[in-house]
Amino acid sequence: MFLLEHDAKTLLAAHGAAMPAGALLESLDFDTATLPAPPWMIKAQIPVGGRGKAGLIRTANSADELRAHARDILGKVHKGMTVRSCRVETRVGGADETYLSFMLDPVSAGVRIMVAAQGGVEIETLAATEGAVRNEVAMPRLHDLNACWARLTAGFAPHVAAAINSAGPALARAFLEGELSLLEINPLFVHKDGTWTAGDAKVVTNDDAIYRQPVLRALLEQRAAAYPEAYRKHRHGCDYVVVDPDGEIGLLTTGAGLSMMLIDELRATGLKPYNFLDVRTSGLRGDATRLVNVIEWIAEGKRVRVLLVNIFAGITDLKEFAQLLVEALARIPHIKLPVVARLVGTNLEAARDFLATHGIPVSTELGVALEHVRRKLA
Numbered sequence: 001m002f003l004l005e006h007d008a009k010t011l012l013a014a015h016g017a018a019m020p021a022g023a024l025l026e027s028l029d030f031d032t033a034t035l036p037a038p039p040w041m042i043k044a045q046i047p048v049g050g051r052g053k054a055g056l057i058r059t060a061n062s063a064d065e066l067r068a069h070a071r072d073i074l075g076k077v078h079k080g081m082t083v084r085s086c087r088v089e090t091r092v093g094g095a096d097e098t099y100l101s102f103m104l105d106p107v108s109a110g111v112r113i114m115v116a117a118q119g120g121v122e123i124e125t126l127a128a129t130e131g132a133v134r135n136e137v138a139m140p141r142l143h144d145l146n147a148c149w150a151r152l153t154a155g156f157a158p159h160v161a162a163a164i165n166s167a168g169p170a171l172a173r174a175f176l177e178g179e180l181s182l183l184e185i186n187p188l189f190v191h192k193d194g195t196w197t198a199g200d201a202k203v204v205t206n207d208d209a210i211y212r213q214p215v216l217r218a219l220l221e222q223r224a225a226a227y228p229e230a231y232r233k234h235r236h237g238c239d240y241v242v243v244d245p246d247g248e249i250g251l252l253t254t255g256a257g258l259s260m261m262l263i264d265e266l267r268a269t270g271l272k273p274y275n276f277l278d279v280r281t282s283g284l285r286g287d288a289t290r291l292v293n294v295i296e297w298i299a300e301g302k303r304v305r306v307l308l309v310n311i312f313a314g315i316t317d318l319k320e321f322a323q324l325l326v327e328a329l330a331r332i333p334h335i336k337l338p339v340v341a342r343l344v345g346t347n348l349e350a351a352r353d354f355l356a357t358h359g360i361p362v363s364t365e366l367g368v369a370l371e372h373v374r375r376k377l378a
Contacts, residue, residue, distance in 0.1 A: 008203035015174035022089030046081040097187035162194030179209040247274030250298030291328035313345030322351040342369035
C-alpha cells in the first residue's frame, strides 16, 4: 500500500521519526486554530510524484493565503489522481536538503540504502551524476544497516554526516519494525546543528504484514476512505480493484491469475470489464455475506450492466456456491444486474441445475459465457 504523505508521516512519527507539525485538511471549512504554527506548507495528498512541479505544493504566510491555496488545489487532477485532501505543516526554513531511502532488494534478499548530500525535486537528475547518490545493500537487520552509515557519509559536510548518521538508524528501525517495502525521505532537512527533519515521506507497506502491525491497522481503519482497496482486503479478506470506471461487466471471480486472464480476454474481444476480484474459493462457503459485499461494490459502477461469474472450484462445492449466490442476490433485491456464470469444478451439474431454476445460464466454456454476456448487453 502506497501511503499518502500525511499518513506516511503519521506512521513514521509513531516510530519516533522527526516530522514537521502537520494536520490534514479535507475541505475549505477549517479553523486555523486546529493547524500547526505558521508559516505553512500546503501539500496535495495524492499517491504520485511531481507535486511540486505541478504547483500542488505551496507556501502560505497567512490564513487568507492558505485558504486561497486550498481552494485552488483541492479538486485538481494530477496524473489521473484527484486531490481530495492536503497536508498543512509548519514550514522548515534555513536547512539543507538531502536524501535518504530504504528499499527491499529482492535479488540479494537484503535492503538497499541510498543517500545523497543533496536532495529535493531534482533528485532524479542528480541520480544520473556518477557518485552523487551513494548506495549499499545490507541484510535486513538493524546492526547490519547501521554498519553502513559511516561509509555512506564519508566526505560529507560534518553537519550533513551527523544528521544522516542520526536519521539513518532511527529510520532503519522504523523500516524494519514496520515491515516496509520502501521508505524514502526527500528532502531530509539537515539543520546547521546536525539535527534533521523529514520534509517529505514516501512509504510503501507490506499488506500481508498488516495483521502484525497495530499502528498501521489503526491508521487503515481511520483512513479507510483514502485506501478503499487495502481496507477491503484487510476487512473482507479479498482483493478488489476497479480497473475501468466505465466498465460494463462486473466480475465475480476466484484466483488472481484467472481474474487477470479474464480481464485480458474480455478486452481482447472488445468487452469492457469493470473490476478485478480475487476471492479465494474457501471464502465462498458457509455464508453469503462476502458475496453480498462484492456484488454491492460492483453495483457501484455507474455503467455496469451484467455480472459475469467465473469460478474454478477445487475444495468448494459448486452447489453450495450456487445456493449462496442466489441467497446473496435475494438479500439485495434493489440490484437488478443480470447474471451469467461460467463454472468448472466439484458438483458442477447440481450447481447448473439449481441456477437454471433461477434463470442464471451456466457454461463451462468461456466463449459460450461471453456470448451470453453479449446478449445481455445488446
